[in-house]
Amino acid sequence: MSTSTQNLPAPTRSRGAVSSDQPRTRWWLYGVLSLALLVVVAPFVWMVLGSFKSEGELRQSPPTWWPQSGSLDNYTQLFSRLDFGTYFTNSVLVAVAVTAGNLLFCSMIGYALAMLEFRGKRALFLTVMTTLMIPGVVTFVPLFVLVANAGLVDTLPGLFLPFLAGPFGVFLMRQFISGLPKDLVNAARVDGAGELRIFLRIILPLCGPALATLGILTFLGSWNNFLWPLVVAQNESTYTLPVALALYSTGQNSTQYGLLLAGATVVVIPVLLVFLVFQRKVIEGIATTGIK
Amino acid sequence: MTTVTTGAPDRADTDSRRPSDSPRRARREGRAAWGFALPFCVLFLAFTVWPVLQSLYMSLTDTKSADLRSPFAVDLVGFENFTRAFGDPTFLQAMRNTAYFVVVGMPLTLGVALAAAVALDRGIHRLRSVFRLGFYLPVITSIVAVAVVWRFLLERDSGLINTVLGWVGVDGPNWLGDPNWSMPALILMAVWRNFGTAMIIFLAGLQSVPRELLEAAEVDGAGAWRRFRHVTLPLLRPTLLFVSVTTGIGYVQFFEEPFVMTSGGPLNSTVSMSMYTYQQFGFGNYGYAAALSYIIFVIIAVVTAIQFRLLRENT
Numbered sequence A: 001m002s003t004s005t006q007n008l009p010a011p012t013r014s015r016g017a018v019s020s021d022q023p024r025t026r027w028w029l030y031g032v033l034s035l036a037l038l039v040v041v042a043p044f045v046w047m048v049l050g051s052f053k054s055e056g057e058l059r060q061s062p063p064t065w066w067p068q069s070g071s072l073d074n075y076t077q078l079f080s081r082l083d084f085g086t087y088f089t090n091s092v093l094v095a096v097a098v099t100a101g102n103l104l105f106c107s108m109i110g111y112a113l114a115m116l117e118f119r120g121k122r123a124l125f126l127t128v129m130t131t132l133m134i135p136g137v138v139t140f141v142p143l144f145v146l147v148a149n150a151g152l153v154d155t156l157p158g159l160f161l162p163f164l165a166g167p168f169g170v171f172l173m174r175q176f177i178s179g180l181p182k183d184l185v186n187a188a189r190v191d192g193a194g195e196l197r198i199f200l201r202i203i204l205p206l207c208g209p210a211l212a213t214l215g216i217l218t219f220l221g222s223w224n225n226f227l228w229p230l231v232v233a234q235n236e237s238t239y240t241l242p243v244a245l246a247l248y249s250t251g252q253n254s255t256q257y258g259l260l261l262a263g264a265t266v267v268v269i270p271v272l273l274v275f276l277v278f279q280r281k282v283i284e285g286i287a288t289t290g291i292k
Numbered sequence B: 001m002t003t004v005t006t007g008a009p010d011r012a013d014t015d016s017r018r019p020s021d022s023p024r025r026a027r028r029e030g031r032a033a034w035g036f037a038l039p040f041c042v043l044f045l046a047f048t049v050w051p052v053l054q055s056l057y058m059s060l061t062d063t064k065s066a067d068l069r070s071p072f073a074v075d076l077v078g079f080e081n082f083t084r085a086f087g088d089p090t091f092l093q094a095m096r097n098t099a100y101f102v103v104v105g106m107p108l109t110l111g112v113a114l115a116a117a118v119a120l121d122r123g124i125h126r127l128r129s130v131f132r133l134g135f136y137l138p139v140i141t142s143i144v145a146v147a148v149v150w151r152f153l154l155e156r157d158s159g160l161i162n163t164v165l166g167w168v169g170v171d172g173p174n175w176l177g178d179p180n181w182s183m184p185a186l187i188l189m190a191v192w193r194n195f196g197t198a199m200i201i202f203l204a205g206l207q208s209v210p211r212e213l214l215e216a217a218e219v220d221g222a223g224a225w226r227r228f229r230h231v232t233l234p235l236l237r238p239t240l241l242f243v244s245v246t247t248g249i250g251y252v253q254f255f256e257e258p259f260v261m262t263s264g265g266p267l268n269s270t271v272s273m274s275m276y277t278y279q280q281f282g283f284g285n286y287g288y289a290a291a292l293s294y295i296i297f298v299i300i301a302v303v304t305a306i307q308f309r310l311l312r313e314n315t
Helices: A002-007 A027-050 A073-080 A084-115 A121-131 A136-149 A156-163 A167-178 A182-190 A195-206 A208-224 A227-232 A241-250 A257-289 B002-007 B023-058 B065-069 B080-085 B089-123 B128-140 B143-153 B160-167 B179-206 B211-219 B224-235 B237-252 B256-261 B273-282 B286-312
Strands: none
Touching: A027 A257, A027 B089, A027 B128, A027 B143, A073 A084, A073 A257, A084 A121, A084 A156, A084 A167, A084 A195, A084 A208, A084 A241, A084 A257, A084 B023, A121 A167, A121 B023, A136 A156, A136 A227, A136 B023, A136 B273, A136 B286, A156 A227, A156 B023, A167 A208, A167 B023, A182 A195, A195 A208, A195 B023, A208 A241, A208 A257, A227 A241, A241 A257, A241 B143, A257 B128, A257 B143, B023 B286, B080 B286, B089 B128, B089 B179, B089 B237, B089 B273, B128 B179, B143 B160, B143 B179, B143 B256, B179 B237, B179 B256, B211 B224, B224 B237, B237 B286, B256 B273, B273 B286
């Protein structure tokens, strides 16, 4: 809500209004902001350009900006000699599973917490909220032991099962559904609709914005997650992209700069595109919940 | 899905009374509610609650990786792991490093974020969403990819940063190789990577500052700085509290940057508490690692409480 207004370009200002309080176009501020933008975005540009350079060119000092003889060699190596196709697929599968789980399970419990009365509701919500504050390292060891004992090390379920439903999603969905008019639910009940029907037919269709925010943030989080898969995926066939990149950048390929930059590009660019499409939704979600 | 249907019978409500008056209705609603909550609760118990409790128990034992197959060989050692932590020179160093990171990195991050937010909110009319999007990009980027790129940028001789410094006549340091410069380099990177989130929340908070108030102050002759200091900033206090709490929680757990950039070196100058905990886990010292993770948890709670104190007072 708040963010949508500022997406509007300048014309919202009415002409007849007091004009003295409208700041003049401050060109110096555009200059400063553009410089800042350049600094922030330069590493990305340099990464993408570098992925088309040869090893020799990447070692030149001073560094070149535009590739002298651009080639796709690094990318063909990435997908033929190294198995980045598989890692890419693994990343997608894990992220899709995690996202689907969070959308479904968190909206279900979110509906219960926001619209239904039941014993233990307050305690349940408080417990879930408390775990938002517990650092990841606390659960890391026992979680690994649990997954190892279940024989899920080196499997894709081992990568996504622990993350199928998180407290952040519960918080977000509950907050959003609480804002919907309760009369909708009451009216449907009077008409004889069951809770499941109300949830599926009335509540879920209204949750579009919240589901979009949760979906994208969950997808991004899962795509970029690397510590857990680094420990659980011990065989190349279950590597995700960040795991592969982390291992290659410290292993025997650590000196093949072009290859690494191409790998980094493959990790970054797909989510960048997804984000560009949905950015408004994501930014609204962050502004309202405050958690990335 | 099947669990839900049991809790939500499609029977029509034949009562003519208002739904909330009927105890039967309430019972049914309760069953339906738990039906909706069940799938989450099962996952939550298995993958969050149980590990948290297990970790607490482990922290009081001498569990090592070899003990996992014979859980009864584990001895309760009381608070020994905790006392050991405070006599462990590397962990004490990790605490100092983390404090350095939080104390320098957090104000920098919040400052940059606030400056960017104010500039975007008040200073310019055009291209707002372009700047906002650009500043937010590092947040959504994989830290592993970031590390690959930044290692190049920070290189001693051919790195982009030292090249640019060279243009203005500054002889750039050996960022990641010098114990005095490794932490500043990681802080620089962390600010770059994290200020976008704080900026977005500040932007939302700035929307709630009434324009009339700022206009009134301007009429009274207050300059831009005084308007910011005495009108905007006090009204922004709740947002500031929120942002500093969430940033603080993240920064105390500082882990990814040293993990991918320096492995804690050189000379342990970038080992953080989380990083050291992870190393102990890697060595198989599960009981000790669990104790360390609870120490981090307590520190997070304390830091959060301090921030509430500081920002709630003198309103």
